Amino acid sequence: MKRKVSYRDKLLELANIYDVREIKEYVKSKKNLTVGQIELILRKNKIVIPKDYKSSFIKDNFLKPYSKAKSDLAELKEETIKDKNRLIRKVGNFREDTARRLNYAVKTFWRTLGTAGINFLNILPKLGKTIYSFLGNSFTDVFNGIYNQQLDPKKAKNVxxxxxAVVVIATVAFNGKNYFGNIETDKTVEIKKPENKKKLKKPEIKEEVKKPELKKEIKPKVEAKKKKDVNEVILPNLNLKTETVLNLFKDVEYDLGKVRSQKLVKPIYFTQFPRDLxxxxxxxxxxxxxxxxxxPLIVAENEKILADRKKLKIVSGKKYTTDLEKQWIRQKLLEYKVKKGDLNELLIRMDVIPTSIALAQAAKESGWGTSRFALEGNAIFGQWTWSGQGIAPLDRDSNKKHKILKFPILRASVKAYQNNLNTHKSYLKFREKRSILREKNKKIVGLELTDTLNNYAQxxxxxxxTLNQIIKQNRLLDFELVRLVNSAKEIELSS
Structure with missing residues (x-):
């Protein structure tokens, strides 16, 4: 009877044929090599392993076709589910569109009917007076004629x-004319409305284009980058002097008194502090x-968070979401370090940091923009790192290895600070208290939340x-409701 040769034996036989010494020595020393090790040694010696060594009748004729059929079936199932979801979305959209059109048609019908009724009621008093005077005069003349025997009674009856009959026909005709005339007037008004809207929009566009007076005035001193969607001024990474900065503020009429009263700030973004501040x-x-x-950096990042928060509420309230919306949610779950796809937790974390707290912490941690970390690494909030790029403190103990996190621009430091408060476990109480204020529809104010930040410093x-003292002494609460110029004002209420 012929003995079945295993795949390993075949590999050893191949090694024998090509006289691979390494394998022979292992065999002599009675060390068991695994199939993978033998294959690796053969390949190192540039020996080609025949493909038919591993092939078998069952694998080629049954297992491979089965696995292929299984994968095809899974793909078909996935495509079917996608088609089903698309169909459900289309049906839902069609139903909503139909309901919207039906409501519009009913409203239009009742509006037209109401207009016709009001017009008819307006006509009645005038028509009554006309008919009354006409009939009164006619009957007076007729009865005077009958009384004076100048008119035959039968003829009078016919008259x-x-x-x-003439009066009734005239009334119906007159009323019908007014009714159809008003319908045509309504149609004309409806058709003209969009044109009026377009005309109204044009001045707004012109205003937005004309507004970047800031950039025209700034250009002789510092080059400004222009963004299409918002009128922003981004100051490049130059060795700015304080005198240049003060002149810039004067040129663009940037005054904190106006900001406090009007609650509006211009989007001027510096990439670094002036060295001689x-x-x-x-x-x-x-x-x-x-x-x-x-x-402006803090307000801009807060407005960005509010826009994301609004989008999250809309997307999470939908029955069916698009692939792009799902991808956006996955991205935000990663950004805010939320596990298990918990959208309620994401909504709690995705919220603003009160402007007064951010300003107070920035002032405290950076020495009002004059610290070594702020000037060399744009580190406004003194965040520590053990792995990333950073600046080592000069007074650091020899047994400690922490650094102060370094950033390319100031705005990156603001974003990292907000993400830190919104995600780190040390600030859980801060997020919980902020969430309670949201639920009670109260304002998120700095002095309400400072007591939850005792873990920020040793x-x-x-x-x-100290934070409370900085906020009160410098009237930082005045900046809580400040928005960027041209941004929409939004009030969030809990349901």
Whole structure:
């Protein structure tokens, strides 16, 4: 009887044929090589392993076709589910469109009917007076004729019937004319409405185009980058001097007094602090310059978070979501470090950081924009890192290896700070208290939340007391409701 040769034996036989010493030595020393190890040694010696060594009748004729059929069936099932979802979406959209059109048709019908009724009622008093005077005069003349025997009674009867018939026909014709005339007037008004809207929109577009007066004035001093969607001024990464910055603020009429009263700030984004900011002798001017630089960055990032929050509410409320919407949600779940696809937790984390808190922490951590970390690494909030690029503190203990996280531009530092408060487990109480304020439809104000940030610094409650003092002394609560110029004002209410 012929002995069945295993795949391993075939490989050993192949090694024998090609006289592979390494394998022979392993066999002599009675060490068991695995199939993978033998294959690796053969390939290292540039020996081609025949394909038919591993092939078998069952595998080629049954297993492969079965696995292929299984994968085809899975693809078919997936395509069927996709087609089904598409069909459901189409049916849903058709149903909504039909309901919308039907409602519009019913409203139009009742509006037209109401207009016709009102017109008819308006005509009645005038028509009654006309008919009354006409009939009164006619009957007076007829009866005077009968009384004076100047008119035959039969003829008088015919005359009266004729007069009544003429009056009725005239009334119906007059009313019908008014009714159809009003319908045509309504149609004309409806057709003209979109034209009026277009005309109204044009001045707005012109205003938006004309507005970048900032950029025209800034160009002689510092080049500004232009974005199509928003009128922004982004100052490039230059070694700016404080004098240049102050002149820029003067040119664009950037005044904190106006910002406090109007609750609007211009989107001017600096990429770094001026190197000689600490040289300013006036502490008040130094603080104001710092706030003017940091405030637009904080407001811009908060508005971005609010836009994402609004989108999340809309998408999560839908029955069916598109592939792009699903991809967006997955991206946000990763960004906010939410596990198990919990959209409620994502909504809690995706929220603004009060402007007063952000400004106070930025001032405290960066020394009002004059610290070494702020000037060399755009690190406004003093975030620590053990792995990323950073700046080592000069007074760091020898047994510690932390660094202060470094950023390419100031706005990146603001974004990282907000993400830190919205995701790190140390600030869970901050997020919970903020969520409670949202549910009660209360304003998210800095002084309400500072006590939850005792984990931000090693000094604990002493740190939060310092934040409260900075907020009150510098009237930072005035900036809580500040928005960017041209941004829409939105109020969020909990359902």
């Amino acid at each position: 009266i019937v004729g007069i009544v 600490d040289a300013l002798q006036s502490t008040k001017l130094k603080k104001e310059t710092f706030i003017k630089i940091v405030l 000094t604990g409650s002493e740190y939060t007391d």
